[in-house]
Amino acid sequence: MITHAYVRYEDDRRCAVVEIGDVRGFKADDDFKATFYSVKWTEKDGETQFYRARILLVGESEDDLAKKMMKGRFRVPKLPGGSDSEENDQSVQTPKKKEKETGRAQQCVAGPTGIEKKQLKQKDQRNSQLSAAEEQVARLTSTIKEQEVELKELRALNRQLQQKLLDALDCRQATSQAPAPQSSASKASAAAQTPPRVTLPPPEQSTQEPDLLDTADIGSGLQISTSAWRRIQSHPKDSMFVKDLLTAVWSPAALLGRSLQGKHCPRFPDRPRKAPLSPWKVSVIRECYKERLEKKGLVAELMPGALKQMNRFIVENLSDIERMSKRAVKELP
Incomplete structure (x- = not known):
């Protein structure tokens, strides 16, 4: 069938x-x-x-x-x-x-099916994202070029300002050291008015005069040795500048057992807080460091980040002093 x-x-x-x-x-x-x-x-x-x-x-x-x-x-x-x-x-x-x-x-x-519509939508989205990224790259490139030009101009102005300041200081120093000329009449009158010389015992020499003459005011009345200040300014590294300036303001013995801000150490909660450094002296050191960075041509936008490094340099120096002190104690007989 x-x-x-x-x-x-x-x-x-x-x-x-x-x-x-x-x-x-x-x-x-x-x-x-x-x-x-x-x-x-x-x-x-x-x-x-x-x-x-x-x-x-x-x-x-x-x-x-x-x-x-x-x-x-x-x-x-x-x-x-x-x-x-x-x-x-x-x-x-x-x-x-x-x-x-x-x-x-x-x-x-x-018309197109659902899959084709989804593919077209994804393609349009990728194209829009690509165009937006290209625009952002072009905008950032233009901004970088403008900042580079502005940085060059600021550096040139900074060099010109420094040169003018040095010229003015040299001119003022030359004027202060030049003796004022005296006429013959003034010399004669001065000789006539000069009293007879009386022999007096020599005055006692002050032990503070050499120290006062050999100090430099680094800001706000804070004074350190002139030779030390010149040596500190000649350091090529910023870290050495800050650390040497710190030991010039405080002696290593005075820095022993001190901390920057006197905060409690989170690593050792049982230890007592260390005495903080004087905020006034720290601010003077910060201004000296800021002036050094400005002379090197650092732009204002990068200044806050560079000044934060100063705290790290100070903490490192305090740690080094404490470490050397402990090592010296261990080496004692």
Whole structure:
């Protein structure tokens, strides 16, 4: 008993295995190779429709049909008067073609699918991000160039100002050292008014005069040795400048057991707080360090960060003094 058939749809030449009940008007004793039939086609959404098709093979079961198909290629004979039969069955073939054409047209009108829309959106987003990044890079490049030009101008002005200041100091020093000329009349009157010389015992020399003459005011009345100040200013490194200036203001013995701000050490909570350094003297050291940085041409934007390093230099110096003191105590007999 024939239960399945292998058919080929005429409009799109697609082949399929269908149940014999899906073929309209089929009889077992018919010459099925000589005519067209209306065969059911099921869409993916479950909708069914009958289309014009030819029966190529029949079988008593689906397995029997598969065995016949596996034997090899089989020839599909031409239908006698096939053009007439196609014209007669045009009403069966037309709906599937129209449905396919309508589906293609609807897809074209509908535009891109959801995946394509997502890809287009991602592409537009990447392009916008790229353009924004390019604009930001161009803006930053322009800002850097402007800052470089401004920095060069500031350095040139700083050098000019320093040169003018040095020239003014040299001029003032030369004027103060030059003796005032005296006329002959003033010399004669001075000689006439000069009282007779009386021999007096030599005055007691003050032990403070040499110290006062050999000190330099580094700011706000804070004085250190002139030779030490010159040596400190000649240091090429900022760290050595701060550390030597600290030991010139305080002696190493005075710095022993001191801290910068007198804060409690979080590493050793049981230890008592150390005495802080004088804020006034620390501020004078900070002003000296700031003046040094300005002379080196440091811009104002970088000044706060550079001044923060001064605290680190001071803490390092205090730690070094304490370390050397402990080492000296250990070396004692």
